[in-house]
Amino acid sequence: MEKEELLRQIADAVVEMEEDTVEELAQQSLTAGIDAYETIDLGLAKGMERAGQLFDEEEYFVPELLMCSDAMNVGIDVLKPHLKSENVSKKGKVVIGVVEGDTHDIGKNLVRLMMETGGFEVLDLGRDIPPAEFVSKAEEYGADIIGIATLMTTTMPGMKEVVDILADKGIRDKFKVIVGGGPISPAFAKKIGADGYARNAADAVKVAEKLLSNTDLALGA
Amino acid sequence: MDVLSPKERLLRSLKGEAVDRAPVICPGGMMNSAIVDVMKNHGNVLPDGHRDSKMMADLALDVQADTGFENVGIPFCMTVEAEALGSDIDFGTLKCEPKIAKEIFPSLKDVIYKADDALVKSPRAGTVFQAIYNAAGHSPDIPVIGSITGPLSTAASVVDPMNFLKELRKVKDESHRFVDYVTNQLIGYARYMVDNGASVISIADPTATGEILGPRMFGDYAVVYINKLVDAIHEMGVPVIVHICGRMQAVTHHIANLHADAISVDALVSLKKLKEAYPQLTTMGNLSTFLLEFGEEPNIQRGTEQLIQDEINILAPACGLSTSTPLSNIQTFTGAAKAV
Numbered sequence: 001m002e003k004e005e006l007l008r009q010i011a012d013a014v015v016e017m018e019e020d021t022v023e024e025l026a027q028q029s030l031t032a033g034i035d036a037y038e039t040i041d042l043g044l045a046k047g048m049e050r051a052g053q054l055f056d057e058e059e060y061f062v063p064e065l066l067m068c069s070d071a072m073n074v075g076i077d078v079l080k081p082h083l084k085s086e087n088v089s090k091k092g093k094v095v096i097g098v099v100e101g102d103t104h105d106i107g108k109n110l111v112r113l114m115m116e117t118g119g120f121e122v123l124d125l126g127r128d129i130p131p132a133e134f135v136s137k138a139e140e141y142g143a144d145i146i147g148i149a150t151l152m153t154t155t156m157p158g159m160k161e162v163v164d165i166l167a168d169k170g171i172r173d174k175f176k177v178i179v180g181g182g183p184i185s186p187a188f189a190k191k192i193g194a195d196g197y198a199r200n201a202a203d204a205v206k207v208a209e210k211l212l213s214n215t216d217l218a219l220g221a
Numbered sequence: 222m223d224v225l226s227p228k229e230r231l232l233r234s235l236k237g238e239a240v241d242r243a244p245v246i247c248p249g250g251m252m253n254s255a256i257v258d259v260m261k262n263h264g265n266v267l268p269d270g271h272r273d274s275k276m277m278a279d280l281a282l283d284v285q286a287d288t289g290f291e292n293v294g295i296p297f298c299m300t301v302e303a304e305a306l307g308s309d310i311d312f313g314t315l316k317c318e319p320k321i322a323k324e325i326f327p328s329l330k331d332v333i334y335k336a337d338d339a340l341v342k343s344p345r346a347g348t349v350f351q352a353i354y355n356a357a358g359h360s361p362d363i364p365v366i367g368s369i370t371g372p373l374s375t376a377a378s379v380v381d382p383m384n385f386l387k388e389l390r391k392v393k394d395e396s397h398r399f400v401d402y403v404t405n406q407l408i409g410y411a412r413y414m415v416d417n418g419a420s421v422i423s424i425a426d427p428t429a430t431g432e433i434l435g436p437r438m439f440g441d442y443a444v445v446y447i448n449k450l451v452d453a454i455h456e457m458g459v460p461v462i463v464h465i466c467g468r469m470q471a472v473t474h475h476i477a478n479l480h481a482d483a484i485s486v487d488a489l490v491s492l493k494k495l496k497e498a499y500p501q502l503t504t505m506g507n508l509s510t511f512l513l514e515f516g517e518e519p520n521i522q523r524g525t526e527q528l529i530q531d532e533i534n535i536l537a538p539a540c541g542l543s544t545s546t547p548l549s550n551i552q553t554f555t556g557a558a559k560a561v
Contacts (some may be wrong), residue, residue, distance in 0.1 A: 058471055061435030063386045070387070101317045106433065128320070151427075152541065156511065180469055182432075183488075183511065183540070206338060 014047025249366025326472020357418025371426020
């Protein structure tokens with residue numbers, strides 16, 4: 001099988017949530033001598049990107065996206081030992097978590113998943129995280145982006161608190177803050193002084209890429 | 222002067238009968254209205270009130286008296302059901318609601334099924350029944366609403382939700398067996414609530430949203446098991462409110478298939494449009510809880526008047542209230558609702 005065809009089939013198998021097929025094809029890619037990174041990037045991640053697109057278009061929902069991710073991970077497990085370390089370049093570092101008082105982390109988990117697939121290094125703080133911890137962990141980790149999620153209206157003020165703490169400490173400019181989740185709107189994001197609003201997990205990757213590329217432009221100018 | 226008692230008004234509204242004006246309520250459970258202001262005013266506080274039936278009833282009555290909501294809502298959280306079925310609960314603080322600390326089962330295949338009366342025999346369910354009994358005896362004209370966590374949310378509080386959501390698709394037979402088991406537990410729970418004086422049952426199922434499940438699984442699971450629960454409660458002679466969280470577009474066509482007596486929705490949904498699409502629905506909602514927490518009085522007043530103008534059948538907050546919502550804002554809401 002030609003390389004392009006094999007990679008396309010791997011991507012398809014991820015979209016179709018076929019773990020066994022992904023495993024088999026990943027093995028085949030190694031036998032065929034295809035670079036493991038290329039298979040991840042143009043096969044597995046490509047498939048996951050398409051799954052994210054289907055999620056965005058409301059063809060796929062949370063269960064489907066999670067199953068695609070399981071299929072992708074089966075492939076990554078096969079390929080990872082064969083990765084050459086030099087091609088592990090990352091787009092940026094993200095600290096992500098759900099605001100204190102909220103234990104719904106399905107959305108946040110999806111964002112982590114899509115961010116990692118999209119080439120970001122992600123530190124997942126988990127759920128029910130106090131605002132100060134977002135800031136201290138972001139500093140420690142050297143994050144470029146702080147992602148804050150909530151599903152509950154009641155915890156929305158916690159998002160503002162993160163932005164306020166950053167400002168108080170005089171480090172607001174060091175991080176891009178992206179907020180998202182059920183009750184959040186672009187207007188709210190703007191109101192609390194966040195840098196970006198992500199509509200869903202697929203959107204979060206795009207917003208993160210855009211924010212970081214703008215930084216580069218700003219720095220270059 | 223009001224010609225109907227709050228209980229008559231709510232029950233008539235739920236039957237679709239004529240009323241003098243729309244009732245203004247907050248059912249409890251996920252839509253908890255035990256705010257810090259009320260707790261400070263009277264000294265009946267959370268988290269103690271989650272486990273003490275007298276304090277639970279007293280706090281629910283304090284909330285009713287202070288806020289002007291035309292019902293008593295019990296309990297104040299969504300953890301009673303999952304705790305009874307084995308999960309670990311973090312009871313939170315005065316300001317912060319309880320939550321599931323850890324689901325007891327990692328996956329469906331790990332589930333150990335309990336007897337069908339496990340939920341009703343649990344200590345905290347007992348606390349809830351006693352609190353309902355006390356509150357119902359206190360003021361017969363005020364309806365007591367028993368609040369229940371819906372079948373899928375309870376299921377996803379007993380089995381790790383990330384696995385459970387996949388298993389809904391991957392192992393359908395086992396998923397149906399489990400959600401059916403949970404539903405049977407909830408039916409028992411509702412029965413004891415009704416026997417102890419609850420005149421309305423409210424079901425909130427935040428895991429069962431179109432955004433999470435998508436339309437097919439919403440139809441296959443949420444509609445089926447919510448309806449099973451609603452039908453059983455109807456057999457007890459009691460009306461049921463169902464609250465659907467989040468944006469609803471993906472599942473709007475399923476809403477008319479729910480057997481609920483009223484459909485309550487989040488602030489993101491236009492109740493006016495929902496009414497236009499499904500005129501037979503009794504609608505409930507949906508004043509933004511963000512507005513209630515941070516809004517100015519005239520805006521709350523205007524928002525309420527808009528709901529009345531749109532002929533929403535039952536006025537209520539769109540979601541759970543933040544515990545730091547100012548009491549005066551809630552009073553503005555209930556006052557405007559009653560000024561008709």
